[in-house]
Amino acid sequence: MSELFIGIDLGGTNIKIGCFDSQLTLLCKTSTPTEADTGPEPVIDKIAQTTEKLLADNNLSYESIEAVAMGSPGQFNFAEGIIISNPNMPLFKNLPLRKMLSDRFEKPAVLENDANAACWGEYTLGAGKGIKDMVFFTLGTGIGGGIITDGKLVHGFADSAAELGHVIIYPDGRLCSCGQKGCVEAYASANSTAKRAAEAIEAGASSSLKKVIEQNSQITSKDVYDHLAAGDDLAKQITDSTAKALAIICINVLHTTEPQRIVFAGGMIAAGDVLLERIKDYFNEYIWTLKKETVEIAFAKLGEDAGIIGAAALAKQLKD
Numbered sequence: 300m301s302e303l304f305i306g307i308d309l310g311g312t313n314i315k316i317g318c319f320d321s322q323l324t325l326l327c328k329t330s331t332p333t334e335a336d337t338g339p340e341p342v343i344d345k346i347a348q349t350t351e352k353l354l355a356d357n358n359l360s361y362e363s364i365e366a367v368a369m370g371s372p373g374q375f376n377f378a379e380g381i382i383i384s385n386p387n388m389p390l391f392k393n394l395p396l397r398k399m400l401s402d403r404f405e406k407p408a409v410l411e412n413d414a415n416a417a418c419w420g421e422y423t424l425g426a427g428k429g430i431k432d433m434v435f436f437t438l439g440t441g442i443g444g445g446i447i448t449d450g451k452l453v454h455g456f457a458d459s460a461a462e463l464g465h466v467i468i469y470p471d472g473r474l475c476s477c478g479q480k481g482c483v484e485a486y487a488s489a490n491s492t493a494k495r496a497a498e499a500i501e502a503g504a505s506s507s508l509k510k511v512i513e514q515n516s517q518i519t520s521k522d523v524y525d526h527l528a529a530g531d532d533l534a535k536q537i538t539d540s541t542a543k544a545l546a547i548i549c550i551n552v553l554h555t556t557e558p559q560r561i562v563f564a565g566g567m568i569a570a571g572d573v574l575l576e577r578i579k580d581y582f583n584e585y586i587w588t589l590k591k592e593t594v595e596i597a598f599a600k601l602g603e604d605a606g607i608i609g610a611a612a613l614a615k616q617l618k619d
């Protein structure tokens with residue numbers, strides 16, 4: 300029986316679980332509601348039971364599991380395997396989450412930040428394959444980040460490195476959910492992009508997006524890039540300023556760790572080449588001349604599976 304590795308992506312709403320072989324081929328996957336308010340023990344138990352069922356349904360043996368790894372949002376002490384806090388899951392506080400996972404599965408376990416796990420997935424099998432220095436952004440509700448330098452994830456002195464969404468790009472700019480002003484997250488996350496469009500319409504801008512607000516009483520980032528494709532001027536302006544914010548953060552990370560490739564993931568990349576090309580345009584406009592075209596800017600390749608793939612790859616490292 301071949302060796303199996305389990306990759307888990309613990310989200311606030313859903314838990315995704317994937318089973319991989321030793322070549323990191325995805326054999327099967329599933330997802331289940333997190334129900335975080337039931338508490339950490341029941342959630343861990345549910346993860347193990349869901350995994351058991353997934354394997355049984357696919358004629359795979361639970362005994363063949365070699366290691367498990369979980370990506371989760373929150374603050375951590377990675378050396379101790381402890382989750383310190385998770386704003387969306389208040390019961391997951393000061394817990395030995397890695398030990399709980401390892402004890403329940405009776406296998407070695409790895410705990411990682413969710414953005415770092417997705418970053419590691421893209422690095423291992425996706426847009427970062429074959430390179431050693433990569434910086435990763437996930438453009439979702441907020442902006443998550445991951446930094447890989449010389450083939451290693453950067454965790455920082457207190458395990459909070461790569462909070463790239465909260466790099467300030469416009470001092471005294473828009474207020475961010477973190478309390479700072481001018482963070483890149485306040486401009487270029489999927490939520491901020493949609494919010495800026497809604498604010499512009501409220502302030503009187505003319506746009507085909509106005510109908511969306513009237514119908515749905517809100518705008519999503521998908522609405523913005525759908526209307527961009529249809530030629531709406533406001534959608535173009537909003538996408539331009541999102542691209543500009545992302546180009547500035549690309550320049551800042553290039554000057555910091557000099558990645559070979561910068562990879563964007565998350566809901567926003569569905570905007571497609573229009574967004575990617577605008578990021579590259581602004582990058583080339585603002586970058587120090589000597590550094591021009593020294594970094595590749597690309598979109599992620601693995602979609603929503605990046606988290607479970609990255610986690611499984613981290614689990615497999617325990618056996619390498």
Ligand SMILES: [Zn+2]
Pocket residue numbers: 464465466475476477478479482484
């Ligand atoms: Zn912030």
